[in-house]
Amino acid sequence: MKILAAMSGGVDSAVAAARAVEAGHEVVGVHLALSRAGGTLRTGSRGCCTIEDAMDARRACDVLGIPFYVWDFSERFRDDVIADFVSEYQAGRTPNPCMRCNEKIKFAALLERALELGFDAVCTGHYASLVNGPEGLELHRASDAAKDQSYVLGVLTAEQLAHTYFPLGSTPTKAIVRAEAAERGLSVAQKPDSHDICFIPDGDTRGWLAERVGAEQGAIVDRSGAVVGTHEGAHAFTVGQRRGLSIGTPAADGKPRFVLEVRPISNTVVVGPKEALATAEIAGDRFTWAGRAPQDAAFDCHIQIRAHAEPVPAHARLSDGELSVVPVEPFDGVAPGQTAVLYDGTRVIGQFTIARTVSAVPVVA
Template sequence: MRVLAAMSGGVDSAVAAARAVEAGHDVTGVHLALSAKPGTLRKGARGCCTVEDSRDARRAADMLGIPFYVWDFAERFNEEVIETFVGEYAAGRTPNPCMTCNEKIKFEALLEKAVALGFDAVSTGHYARLSHESGVPELRRSRDESKDQSYVLASLTPQQLRHAMFPLGDSLKSEVREEAERRDLAVARKPDSHDICFIPDGDTRSFLESRLGQRPGDMVDADSGEVLAQHSGVHGFTVGQRKGLGIDKPAADGRPRYVLSLEPVSGTVTVGSADRLGVTEIEATRPVWPSERALDGPTECVAQIRAHGETGRAVAEMTEDGFRVRLHEPMRGVAPGQSVVLYRPEDEGDLVLGSAKISATR
């Protein structure tokens, strides 16, 4: 098979490319340039999308003896990922930019170009598995539960999965690093990528304020309706947030306050005690079914709402524009804009049924 290996400059994608070569595929490496101004992306050899990452990817490709190219996806990345991220926060929602990047850049823009150029598959260093027992590729959790990335891949379509390869799905991270050392890859001990690549200093609030400006509003107590403070914009907060609220007055009961909801039109941030954070019902829209297994009536499942967050048993059923999830036990920190991913509870809940964007909670 002709395989295009997406090489971020980190250890995972380098070993994934090496395994594709070892399997006998005709492999070409490609690094995605995601910024017209690379200096605006995070620095420090983190393994994602900086100039130094591009150089590390090229060195790995040279070691593997495969052709290597850099493709400029900066304009599309800005439009599909950064602008979407800013717009979602402005609307009072909490997006996952890595999930958007996987969906729109790595498995839409990249795959479209790869197929047009005659490649059969795109290989990445994601920790996830593909199985074919049902006759179609089905997305499953990786063997390494601590590194599992099936959540951020759950927005991929069956057609995209047919052209996907995840060579690391059955490996532990420690095994991948050991293999990189055996192969003399310079990235063997390179730190993993963390946080958001297009926010170099990690200050999301300042980044959003630079794009959206200040949009002052009230911070209101959920119980009393009292205005506790003023803030510069709902985009500076997420549901479940405890720190950085800017409230000087302690709660009457002395317990910490958390963000309970955001109202972008009025600019109201509502806060309250932790016991108000529990969510038992989730409404989600724009569903994607990677396994081609849409829900057939009320279905027992395992729900996950963050990339490495807790999971909960639930019952999901279709609605007019998505699906509804009723959790058996309350979950905290569930916010509109996040994705909810459903797993089949059999086989230890490792098969992805579907995903959708959270639109409302109760």
């Protein structure tokens, strides 16, 4: 096959490209320039897609003996990922920018251009597996549960899966990948993994958002509506948060309060006890299927609501264009805007963006 290897500048994508070459494919490496801040450099393990990363990707391609290019996707990234991130927070939701990047950039914009240029597939260093099932191609969890990235790939459709290549999916551990990189003479063998949001490399999400959406003082209220404190901008809070709450009135039981809801229109943050974070149902109308769609409108599954959360058994139902999920045991601290990924064993069924939640703990008047 003719394969376009997406080279982030990290060890995973470098080894993935090396394995594609070793498998006999015609491989071309490409690094995506997602920011026009030319002087930006990575700090420790924070951020990615910087000049330093592009240089590391080029060196890896030189070692592998494959062509290397840098493609400027900064405008698409700004419009489809960064702008979405800001607008979601402005609407009181908690977005996942890695999901949007995979959905809009790596497996949409990049894949579209790759196919236009005659490539058969895009290769990445994601830890996930593709399996030829009885009814077509299926997306499955990776062998290494600690590194499994099937959750952030849950946005991929059947058509996109047909043109993807994940060489690391069956690798038992990340240590094996690093050892292989060293044996191949790749300088990124011990490069630290990137963390946090790539376009906020200092990790100060609150400060970054304040610069773009402004900060306006508002009320912090309890579930009854009583004002218990003030804040400097509702966008800085997310459901489940405990730290950073300026509450002057202690709870009657003396226990800490948590953010239960963010109301952007009134610039209000609702807080309450930890048990009030229990969520009995989640639902959304922005959903996709990773391969074949479920044959029945109602079905049992496992649901995962965060990248590193444990999947929990649940019952899903599709009705009137909305996909709703009721877990066997309530979720803890679910926020609108999060992505819920559905599994059948190790296979990814599909995903949806959470638009509404139902609390398992009713408000006591």
